[in-house]
């Protein structure tokens with residue numbers, strides 16, 4: 001257990017008769033990228049929402065840094081260092097890149113950023129935000145309007161927002177979505193280096209990225225984990241090929 005940053009133990013969640021999470025257990029270890037894959041509707045986003053704290057499981061627990069966080073909300077988990085990027089962008093398009101990095105960091109800390117504009121003059125916070133932008137390669141875009149960033153750059157900005165919290169683990173929900181080939185390649189390289197700072201639980205449909213990045217892969221199907229293993233084990237797993245990979249693998 002000491003070698004686990006984050007763990008999910010026996011999570012169950014139903015929507016009416018539908019079991020979206022059916023006794024799911026998995027863990028995230030230091031330095032790894034653990035990919036969560038599965039067909040549409042398999043329950044990936046539902047699981048991530050329960051790990052992040054936005055959705056309460058019917059049963060089971062979530063542990064983070066050795067602590068049971070099942071009863072904590074998203075803000076409390078973020079403060080403990082659970083960083084998250086979203087499937088749908090939460091960025092303010094009219095604000096600059098730097099403002100988003102600063103305000104996003106405050107928002108994740110639960111401070112009411114929309115009523116807190118003077119905070120933009122907070123030098124310490126600005127430094128944290130600038131350093132995060134630098135890490136993701138957006139330092140020279142800090143003064144740009146977020147709406148003028150490319151899709152890939154917005155994805156990197158979301159990672160920068162998560163970085164401002166110095167997370168101990170990342171939850172990422174389809175970071176490659178909507179990126180072209182070169183954008184995916186760049187983000188793949190970036191995530192490859194990021195795992196050294198904090199391990200990543202990665203929900204992703206882009207199998208090239210998953211196979212390039214994942215130390216381990218867990219496969220969800222109808223709310224259940226049908227396999228967990230390294231890339232080769234998952235590529236060749238008969239149930240996984242049947243449920244998800246088909247003949248592409």
Ligand SMILES: Nc1ncnc2c1ncn2[C@@H]1O[C@H](COP(=O)(O)OP(=O)(O)OP(=O)(O)O)[C@@H](O)[C@H]1O
Pocket residue numbers: 015018020038039040041042043044045046047
């Ligand atoms: N709030 C909700 N109320 C009712 N059903 C829901 C709710 N959220 C999700 N579901 C259902 O739970 C199942 C799992 O959905 P979820 O979005 O977690 O799947 P997913 O694997 O993330 O899919 P995708 O790859 O398409 O994003 C689906 O059948 C979905 O329709």
